[in-house]
Amino acid sequence: MTSILDELKKGRWPSFVKELEKTGDERIVKYYEKCLKDKKPYFGHGGIVGVTGYEAGVIGRVAVGEAAKILPEFHLFRILPPAGYFYTTDVLRKICDWVDKWGCKLLNFHGATYNLQAFGIPRDKLDPAFEELAKIGFDLGGSGPDVRTAACCMGPALCEWALIDTLDIYTTLMKEYIFDIHRPRFPYKFKIKISGCPNDCTASGARSDLAVIGIWRDDIKIDEDALKKYKDEELEMVAKRCPSGAITYKNGKFEINNDACTRCMYCINVLHDALKPGDDRGASILIGARARGRYGAFLAWVLVPFMKLEPPYKELKELIDKILDWWDEHGNPKERVGETIYRIGFGKFLKDIGIEPKPQMVYRPRSNPFWKYF
Amino acid sequence: MTSILDELKKGRWPSFVKELEKTGDERIVKYYEKCLKDKKPYFGHGGIVGVTGYEAGVIGRVAVGEAAKILPEFHLFRILPPAGYFYTTDVLRKICDWVDKWGCKLLNFHGATYNLQAFGIPRDKLDPAFEELAKIGFDLGGSGPDVRTAACCMGPALCEWALIDTLDIYTTLMKEYIFDIHRPRFPYKFKIKISGCPNDCTASGARSDLAVIGIWRDDIKIDEDALKKYKDEELEMVAKRCPSGAITYKNGKFEINNDACTRCMYCINVLHDALKPGDDRGASILIGARARGRYGAFLAWVLVPFMKLEPPYKELKELIDKILDWWDEHGNPKERVGETIYRIGFGKFLKDIGIEPKPQMVYRPRSNPFWKYF
């Protein structure tokens, strides 16, 4: 190997280049080396590659130009992962055996949308490879303009803050929309992310078309004894920095005005032995994030301030159905749902899908006098 | 008089309807009454009315439809007021005599752009009326797509906070741009407002294309003895609510971190016997406000963070010249300068007029990756 790759094999952090080499497949290593040297990728559009019956889940790649010979094809499977990304070694070993047989022995746990990615499955083996994958119990995830593989945090499986059952919701929704995951028919991608609490460990507010975030509605529970164990300065700092000004700490008394609290989790995170979220639990549903959009980056905003979430999550599914239908009808190509809403008007969207406007949906009411009386 | 106007003559606040009546001119009273009854104004476009040699300063009005007979014409003069809106009774009486002779004995001190308004000068008397006005020492103000009558606060004439000589700057600029005040040639109106300090008593930040606001650059001056006279709670409150977090008040010690201070005047206003602005004085120049624009309301934003302002205000005039030239070249009809800048790009505008970009001009740098390398 030459020096440019040698550099990337050195050091203390585990090297992905060593892993590429460990696959024993020289092609990808050589291809990657050439890209680094020439400072550009050589992949062209993979053309239409896929599994019979599906129109999504496989990302096709063929190298073109000078690199065409090095790596003529390099397709990958996006595999729908289990909720919470828990695995047994048993099933992982099956996946390893499977990728050894059909692919180039290379995996990624997980892609940024949380699909399990398996690399190097040749075009003529896509169908049998998929069939064997299904037998291990796995299906493909989304790609293209479809409902995408959702994401959820570890939630109730391991986290004391979980206010909704993120794993169950994820699994239910993925089953509900599995047809739409595999058959792109929307204006663009549609991503759902489910976080158990406002810490939002799925970063749903920053990068999902629909964010489901566990929240509580009643008062924060205070364990006065546990509170006493925190230092004065710590309590003072938390009171000072509570963003809603809900906390007062005076003469040794720590008080929360729950009416003013905006459930940011900050005090709970810091004083975690003493404070707990309330018991009246559900979720806020946010809409419209997109990392980089037609109008700049969009962060997700409030659509439903509070929704109770119990199986079978009927209300949530109905909401998603309404959103998808509306967007399907009004969206332009390559327009994410938040952008369609912005373009057409949030109020109009609410009216169309039958949701009452609420002041919780906006920071503040409009400042310009240009509106329609619809 | 009928009941609808009677209602407006009652009460404790001085009645403008009584003043209309006091003019002895029945026409306007009747016209106004009709409008109130019918719930709409009857004025049509006044057509082109004006004073020979000027294309601005007179607002023409003719009533149309059912009201045409009541008030066939009702033009007004916008008169350029003296800086700071100071008058002697002597000159005011001259103006009264003048409006009695040429108009309908009705005045307004002042319009929302701070012109002195004189009503009811008939079309055929515009020229002689103007001539006599000029002899009293007054000129017309702006209207239409021109440099408008500027505004300035009482500043050094009466106010301890004045950091720049608002009255002198106003007078100098009005003289400098007097030609452009009377001859509309720009895409739209251009309003300048000059406030002596960040209290911004001309509301320049909310409604002027160019805002000149006195600021200081060095430290806030503290009179420790005077400070002692303020109550503990007051000092605590100010420290807590200083928007930049620059003030600490601990163990009886009140301290300002002038590096962090954003010169909002709040502490100075409240503790006015103890705190004073620093001595290194000048102005911030802001650009682009418009009460109601093509894109919604615009508030003014930072163009020049700091400029020394001494007579003859050469730097300020050069800046205004450059802005007007650029806007004249790039602006669309009915587009205020802030909107032209927004449409074409603030960075591009800065480059064109030769101002270096500074982080002070924006709250924060961009969040989207779509830019030009110009």
Place this chain on the structure above:
Amino acid sequence: MAMELRDIGPPDYKKFLHPVILKNYGKWVKHENVRPGVIKHISETGDVVFTVRAGIPKFISSDGVRFLCDLADKYCDGYLRFTMRHNIEFIVVKEENVEKLIKELEDAGYPVGGTEHSLKAIINCVGYVHCNMAATDSPSIAKALYEALYDYFKKTDLPERIKIAVSGCLNMCGATNASDIAIIGMHTKPPKVIDEIVHAQCSPIDLVKICPTYAIKPKKVKKNGKMIDSVSIDEEKCMYCGNCYAVCPGLPIHDPENDGVSIWVGGKASMTKQGLMESRLLVPFIPNHPPKWEKIVEIVKKIIDVYIENAMPDERLGEMIERIGWEKFFELVDVPFTYQHIDDFVFAYRDYRKGISFRFTKHVK
């Protein structure tokens, strides 16, 4: 006519400054709020000037002005000024004149007040009295509000100042876009197109350019047997701004049934504390109801009651609302939250509530 009298510019302000002001120009070091409406300005030289502030009507007859001049001659050596909110300010140098002047003013019906934490003068545009655009009549609305809120002008015990502005239409002449409380006239129907007038007096191309929502398209239409140029208005797109009517009488927008007012809150124009704040929509529409404007008065009073009850010392209305949250404020003033409150114009995205930082109110069931 003598062209040398053209372009003379504003008069020299120095001529109009009281000698004590001229002497102490730029030397003021302190002010004291002597009583509502009266500020004592103290110079480093020890000199003192009192300003006595009184409310005057938007339209004033020359005789009205002469009366005020008489007072200024008597108590102010003939010097006075007008403020940025269109109050009159008498320049009093002799302290003993202050109370005498106030007495005469009050006796003549000119209220003295409007300083410190009071209701400031209500700014209003000309409205029906001189404007062709007015969707409502600002002067009479201001008068109705003054009557209801008179006492607040004369006292200084509000949490902070309250500034009210009234604009007859959304051109917002005055500082309605940054007022604690703003009343703005609104049309709610598109203009009608009178083809003959459009054809005769207006330029279709200019009209297309002027419409902010691209609602206007040029059209050809047959009138009296021949084709003429006119425009059509897309009713779906028109937002009733009146821009087109302002330049073309062939597009009348006035409509007594459907014109009315909107109420806005929370604006602030000064740079203090969190800085500039825009007025935000509270009530999208109330039909015109002159001359008493009961509904407007009722809502404004309610706003002020809520303000007095909930604001901290030194807190403007908008600052208070930002602290407690707009959702709480809507609950407190008990005004319905509707589709119109949600911005859908160019910068709408800015106001969407990103994240979950809201409070629960009765709006959330």
Place this chain on the structure above:
Amino acid sequence: MAMELRDIGPPDYKKFLHPVILKNYGKWVKHENVRPGVIKHISETGDVVFTVRAGIPKFISSDGVRFLCDLADKYCDGYLRFTMRHNIEFIVVKEENVEKLIKELEDAGYPVGGTEHSLKAIINCVGYVHCNMAATDSPSIAKALYEALYDYFKKTDLPERIKIAVSGCLNMCGATNASDIAIIGMHTKPPKVIDEIVHAQCSPIDLVKICPTYAIKPKKVKKNGKMIDSVSIDEEKCMYCGNCYAVCPGLPIHDPENDGVSIWVGGKASMTKQGLMESRLLVPFIPNHPPKWEKIVEIVKKIIDVYIENAMPDERLGEMIERIGWEKFFELVDVPFTYQHIDDFVFAYRDYRKGISFRFTKHVK
């Protein structure tokens, strides 16, 4: 092929949960940070689970996975998971296994850490390894940064956590738009138009629709004697986003000389404290310089130094910058402020500094 194996959806997660987790599902009441990389989860039943977090490479060979499985079999009863930042987490029920597992992991070169106030795993997209869009190579940049910042992953004494993400292009796969520090690949020249390929493989009308800046227009062009459909690109308007290349190979945008990276700071995706924050531009352009990426490493280290020196406890980078002001931050990291920093896109107005609430820095002379 058996169609019943279509659309089966994700596997049942319950099968993959450790029995102790299943039993205590939803019953966790407390967590303790035992040491960097190890969290003790305590249930109301008294049961306890330790998660041991380790860094793994973005691409991992099946043998690499098998090795990790061996460890999980030995210490975790065969249970493990992956986190939202793509770390591996071992599920350890027996406390005595924690240290043994850590030792084996570290010996094999897998760093244990990334919990609490540490450098979290660096998220990076596939870059040159699998993507056709990459303007830079994210995996090697991430590797270079890991080497330079390794110790921060293993310690927990930062003011708060630091999250770094690297995207090969402005599609921003990953959460670069809300990361403390983000590196994003950038093109700086418009795509070239290869008319024949556009004609043969692409739809001009779709291209027109896809361009966010309306830079693409359809055109007819003569090739080999006949007129064919293609497109033209307005170089003034194109912002090098690559959208068009993504759907049309006839518009190649890659350019080794002019492709490079930009650096962004201050984003945050959680709802805590002031809530969501977008990443903001710090360095508009650095040419690509693999494999050591010295310049990126240098600037990122500087950012972290400034952060450590200036942040209050529990303060994320973006929160710190908002507190001290962006102008101060630019001064502290000593990066030039240029035209590119000033937004000129649709919501540009939002970021203009309304009013005068700035601090003086060396930028103001």
